[in-house]
Amino acid sequence: MVPPSPRSAPWSSSWKPSWADMALPAREAFFLEAPLGGRFCLLTRAQGPVRGTILHVPAFAEEQNKSRRMVALAAQAFAARGWTVLQLDLLGCGDSAGELVDASWSQWVEDVGLGHAFLSARGSGPVVLWTHRAGSLLAADWLKLAGARLPLLLWQPVTNGRQHLSQFLRLKAASEMLSDADAKTALARARAALHAGEVVEVAGYELSPELANGMEASSFELPASGGYAVAMLEVDGSGRTAPSPALAALRARLEAQGATVSLEKVTGPAFWQTQEIELAPELIERSCHVLEVLGR
Numbered sequence: 043m044v045p046p047s048p049r050s051a052p053w054s055s056s057w058k059p060s061w062a063d064m065a066l067p068a069r070e071a072f073f074l075e076a077p078l079g080g081r082f083c084l085l086t087r088a089q090g091p092v093r094g095t096i097l098h099v100p101a102f103a104e105e106q107n108k109s110r111r112m113v114a115l116a117a118q119a120f121a122a123r124g125w126t127v128l129q130l131d132l133l134g135c136g137d138s139a140g141e142l143v144d145a146s147w148s149q150w151v152e153d154v155g156l157g158h159a160f161l162s163a164r165g166s167g168p169v170v171l172w173t174h175r176a177g178s179l180l181a182a183d184w185l186k187l188a189g190a191r192l193p194l195l196l197w198q199p200v201t202n203g204r205q206h207l208s209q210f211l212r213l214k215a216a217s218e219m220l221s222d223a224d225a226k227t228a229l230a231r232a233r234a235a236l237h238a239g240e241v242v243e244v245a246g247y248e249l250s251p252e253l254a255n256g257m258e259a260s261s262f263e264l265p266a267s268g269g270y271a272v273a274m275l276e277v278d279g280s281g282r283t284a285p286s287p288a289l290a291a292l293r294a295r296l297e298a299q300g301a302t303v304s305l306e307k308v309t310g311p312a313f314w315q316t317q318e319i320e321l322a323p324e325l326i327e328r329s330c331h332v333l334e335v336l337g338r
Contacts, residue, residue, distance in 0.1 A: 074130070076156055077149070079139020082131040083157075086121045093124035093337045094167030096195075097157045099177035102257075103142075103210060103247050105314040106135065109174055112313050116326045123330055125337075126165055127172075130157040143241055143248035147183075147256020154184040158192075168193060170336055172329075175314060176200045179260040186265050193271040193336040195329060198314070201292050203260035213245040262292060268300025273332040277310045277322050304332065 068087045073080030098113060100106045117127040131138035132153045134145035154171075161169050170193045171181045178199035185192065200206045211232045212225065232242050236254045243249070264270050274293065276285055285293075285305050293303045310322025 073138075074156055074160060076133070076139075076153065078133055078144060081133065081139070081153060081156060082137035083160075084117075084129040086117045086127045086129075088121050088124045088126045090124055092126060092166050093333075094126075094170060095161040095165035096120055096125050096127045096170045096172050096333075097154070097161055098127065098129045099154055099157075099171060099173040099181045100129075100132065100135070101175035101177055101314055102206070104245065105175050108316065108319065109314045111319050112321060112325070113174065115321070116329060119326050119330055120333065123333065125170075125333065126161075128157055128161055141248065142253070143250050145250065146252035147180075147260065148252070150180055150253075150256075151183045151187060154180050155188060158184075158188075158190070168337055170195055170333065173197065173199060176203075176206055176257070178262055179203050179206075179257070182262045182264055183260055186263070189265065189267075191265070191267065191269055194273065195332060195336060196272065196274045197325065197329075198277055198312075199262060199274060199289070199292070201262040201288050203257040207254055207258045210249075211242075211244060214242070264296065264299065264301065266299060270296070270299075270301040271336055272296055272301050272303045273336060274303070274305045275325055275328055275332070276305070276307045277312060277325055278307050279309060279311050281309075283307060304335075306332075 070085045070087070072083055072085070074083055096117075098117070100113070101109055113129065117129060120127050130153065132145065132150045134140040134142040158169060171185075172195040173181045174197040178194075178196050178201070181194065184190075208229065211229050214228060214232060232244070235242050236249070236251045239251050241248050241250055242254070264272075274289055276289055284290075285307060289305055293305045296303045306328060308322065308324040308328050310324055311320045313320045313322050
């Protein structure tokens with residue numbers, strides 16, 4: 043998805059990003075050869091001296107679709123500051139080969155490695171993993187699998203795959219307008235079907251047991267070797283300044299493992315779940331500042 047040019051950009055007249063008048067970075071769309079078919083990629087090239095490369099690991103299902111404009115605008119902003127950004131559609135998502143029902147969690151983890159291999163072979167400078175929501179789980183699982191140590195920029199990270207799967211399965215009950223009691227029963231039935239190896243349809247998405255069970259087993263844990271640089275950005279429109287308990291606990295756990303962790307709250311809507319497409323410009327601006335530190 044190519045973001046709009048600055049002249050037609052969808053931000054309000056009360057806010058104009060510092061990079062709005064910069065020339066659009068060069069973009070290239072292509073497919074990476076991979077098992078079960080090509081993965082669609084959009085590469086936004088850095089302007090000026092290259093500081094490094096960024097691999098975006100997206101959110102899950104409708105959260106990814108709701109976030110595409112924000113991700114595209116952020117990629118443009120990062121490129122304007124010297125970062126080459128790779129957006130990769132996972133198997134069965136977006137314009138990549140296959141359907142969601144064809145995907146497994148392990149294959150998605152391998153897709154993260156595919157994107158990293160591409161950037162490592164062609165890029166210069168550090169590679170930063172930039173995740174959104176459930177993308178944090180995929181990135182962490184790949185880091186453990188590969189034994190890699192990369193800086194992480196985490197947007198509203200999901201820390202518990204089981205909880206995230208439950209939230210997604212509740213959409214099935216919501217779409218059927220069930221009562222609370224019936225919704226719990228429907229959630230239990232959906233889990234039982236997945237554990238029995240059946241495909242479950244949720245809000246138009248066909249979810250395979252391989253994908254669901256892999257997500258359910260995932261949690262945000264980095265390799266015990268430590269030494270990671272992690273920047274977490276949490277979006278909140280309520281005005282509260284304290285981080286959520288889950289992310290505060292994650293920060294404490296990572297710091298105990300020797301990671302260097304920053305956790306900031308920014309003001310904005312939960313754009314990944316709003317009914318209309320919305321933007322959180324402060325999130326992009328703070329991300330640009332955070333990358334200055336991660337890229338050192």
